[in-house]
Amino acid sequence: MPYLACLQEKTIREIMRKFITGFCQLKKGKLILNGKSLFEVDASIDEFLLQIVAKFEVKHPRFGKMDRLSKLGYTCAEILLKSVGNFKQYQPFEVSLVFANASSSLDTDFRFQKTLESIASPALFVYTLPNIVLAEICIKNGFKGENLFLISDDPEAIQFYGPINQLFAQQTTKAFLAGWVEILDESYCCTLFTVEMQEHKSENQIEFTITNINKLFE
Numbered sequence: 001m002p003y004l005a006c007l008q009e010k011t012i013r014e015i016m017r018k019f020i021t022g023f024c025q026l027k028k029g030k031l032i033l034n035g036k037s038l039f040e041v042d043a044s045i046d047e048f049l050l051q052i053v054a055k056f057e058v059k060h061p062r063f064g065k066m067d068r069l070s071k072l073g074y075t076c077a078e079i080l081l082k083s084v085g086n087f088k089q090y091q092p093f094e095v096s097l098v099f100a101n102a103s104s105s106l107d108t109d110f111r112f113q114k115t116l117e118s119i120a121s122p123a124l125f126v127y128t129l130p131n132i133v134l135a136e137i138c139i140k141n142g143f144k145g146e147n148l149f150l151i152s153d154d155p156e157a158i159q160f161y162g163p164i165n166q167l168f169a170q171q172t173t174k175a176f177l178a179g180w181v182e183i184l185d186e187s188y189c190c191t192l193f194t195v196e197m198q199e200h201k202s203e204n205q206i207e208f209t210i211t212n213i214n215k216l217f218e
Contacts, residue, residue: 017199098164
């Protein structure tokens with residue numbers, strides 16, 4: 001790349017700032033998008049997801065075959081990405097994912113273990129890794145950037161803030177889908193957010209800081 005072009009690209013990146021451009025939460029029978037409650041129902045996690053999928057037209061040819069962790073993360077991601085919209089401007093390798101939870105794939109592991117008493121279920125075995133939810137999201141949306149799934153007791157801002165800043169610094173990733181997706185039995189919580197580099201803050205966007213990430217998990 002010519003020197004002047006390199007200098008111009010560097011200058012553009014220096015004036016760009018990182019913003020959380022949208023966030024979505026699924027927890028305790030509630031769907032919250034960018035801080036606004038859009039849907040609420042008193043139901044089990046399975047019924048809750050079925051109703052959201054129908055109401056908000058979340059589509060996937062294999063949705064019924066997914067494990068519950070993948071259904072939870074995929075549903076939340078699809079609703080969030082539809083609301084953000086402009087993720088379609090990025091090339092496949094420019095979008096990366098950073099997810100985390102506390103129970104890994106235990107919700108599915110326990111279900112798979114029960115099938116060992118009779119005939120082991122290959123359909124369940126496929127989902128005995130927590131990062132399969134990343135694969136479902138990436139395949140559906142064509143994302144081919146870096147992806148990382150972390151395990152920790154609680155959602156901590158630094159576990160997202162550090163990797164995202166590092167990957168932004170490498171100048172290959174231009175947007176992130178990140179957050180916490182946890183489910184074990186009837187206990188579940190999913191909080192996903194998008195991060196993009198922009199020159200100016202738009203409505204409903206907030207600075208990408210540790211303090212603001214923590215606020216999303218409150």
